[in-house]
Amino acid sequence: MHAKTTYIAQVLSISLIWIFVIAIAIWIINLLLISIELKDVPGASIGISIIVIPVFFVLAGILTYVFIGLHKEEKKIIKSSQE
């Protein structure tokens, strides 16, 4: 039971980074749309968003990759010890 609450808390914390990254992407796209609407050098905004958005997603991706990688292994160990 205790292990399960910890696991849920961990999943929640990892989803926070995704909320953060998605919020940043939405923010940047919003600014991009404003600059297109106002014809306020949209080229610069497009250039920046093309670089920034993938960077944030890759960062969140790395964190999730480690999280999943570590937990798979832990489950295996618990299973084998139960058997």
Add this chain to the structure above:
Amino acid sequence: MPKWAMVIDLDKCTGCGDCMAACKLENNIAIVSPEEANVGRVMFWMDMITTYEGEYPNIKVKRIPKPCFHCDNPPCTRVCPVYATYKNDEGLVGQIYHRCIGCRYCMVACPYTAKVFNWYEPKWPDEFKSCLNPDVSLRMVGVVEKCSFCAHRLIKVKENADMEEREIYDGEYSPACGESCPTNAIYFGDIDNKESQVYKLSQSSRSYREMENLGTEPKVIYLSKRE
């Protein structure tokens, strides 16, 4: 679209400072205490640059009125992080006080030091409070402000012209500084209109703009024989 511009004839200017006073009253610019003004927080939209040349008996004093130059290629609007300063189709560089976050990047970027900042909540003596101009919004603490070429007057002029179904005639729209000048040294009008006085004066051999090499294309043109 008209393109509003100002011509200041320095050969006619006596340096009396009437334009500064008229501007201050017209635009509800806060009155700063002398102590604050001495540390460089004085607020003028129309400033007066005073330079002294030569040694004591032969001093040459130069007085140059300096409003915001409403550059056609403004360095300030480019750096604003929140679109609080912008250039409109008629070439006026405006300031949105209610959006400004007070980062002062535009002041730093302006090569002409034309902008001022509200370091404290703006204050007026009691006598002034009853005669604030209702056409101009009051600023709040922590925002940047600057000369607007009296854009509120343009609105009125446009409304009048629309009502009478005619074009705005040359010289109808003039900011407070131009109107108050006792020697008529400040001209104002549409520089794209080849008939206007401002256009004709801007073609004079006496005309120059401040720091033309920067490519900011200021729309305030000085006339002077001296330079």
Add this chain to the structure above:
Amino acid sequence: MPKNKQLDFGQDAALYRPIYETGKGFYITVCVLLAVYLWALYLYITQVYYGLGVTGMNQPITWGFYIVNFVFFIGISHAGTLISAILRLSKAEWRRPITRMAEVITAIVLAIGGLHPILDLGRPDRMLNLLSDGRLQSPLLWDVTSITAYFTASTIYLYLPMIPDIAKLRDRGTKLKWFYNFLSWGWQGTAHQVKVLNRAINILMVMVIPIAISVHTVISYIFSMTLQPGWHSTIFGPYFVVGAIFSGIAALLIVMIVFRKVYHLEEYLKEIHFQYLSTLLLIMSLLWFYFTFSEFLTGIFGSQTHELHIIAYKFTGVYAPFFWGMVICNFVIPVIILSFKKFKTITGIMIVSISVVIGMWLERLNIVVPSLANPRMDLPLGIYIPSLVEWALFIGGIAVFMLGFTMFAKFFPLISIWEIEEGRKESIKDVEKRLRSYLPGKET
């Protein structure tokens, strides 16, 4: 060494001890730092209440200490992640006890530095305008995005290599078990887990380097994107990056020396680590001088009126003491002390590091203020005298850094335990193998 050993810490006792044994000194330090922080917070509240008038800024000099400290703190933050990433990437084995401290400096100082532009705002209540109406075209927004990216990357880069150590603390189980259990993500140290972690760290360290460089380049762009003389220069990007790494190494050395003393880490942070890092510091000092020299030579040789005004103001005007102080702190002292083996002791290195940190702060001051004090129009020279509020927020920022570092040291080991163990077990073999592969002849 305390005589009453209650807990058995095993081989790396010195690394565990600070986490489980709390002395009086810790509480005193925390209390003092908290008091300084609260004092600064109070003065900041007065600034929000009365307006920016409580600072020393004025009309031509519209940016002061806050922007200077912003650039300074962000510069310090390059200590960490960049250095540790470069050392990891170049497989420098002596990195093992250093990387963790460097990364912690980055994460904490970056958070402090990143908040400085908010201190500088006239209307902090309108911060959210950046979210709804921001202009990505403004260099300030480039900063917001790149600092956010760097902060995210460096916290992840701090956290991931810490997971095995957190698991070690969890397995001891005496303190905050649930907390370490939560943070350790089920680490058991199996071969697969090690592989996953190493792969992630490798990807991150490659990513972190360009992000870190972009951060300081973009900060220099705030200045160089304007037309102001003294700022409008293409050299500013690399110049700022070099300065940042320079001050970063100095800050790292100070922290290392202080915590080596306080936590008795002499076993881990040996003379050789300081020798290597200080050589790096010397190289950066020379590089910094080269950039400064070219920056001013182009200005003087081109001799544009306004550019010359500012250079004269720095060389001989009001700012001369700060300018020459900067040259002495950043170039003369480091080169003299670090070039001679006799002076290159721990004390000598400490003196150099402090002088470099002061010098780099002066450099930021020399960049920001003189350009603003000399307006291009024929206006009088500006005078800038920072007020108490600005000093308080500067000192407060340093206090928050120290507080953050002390608190971190209370909960996590300051030196990566598993990396040290890995070094003991595997690196010697690895390095030998690597060395053989460099040498001519067959690998065996």
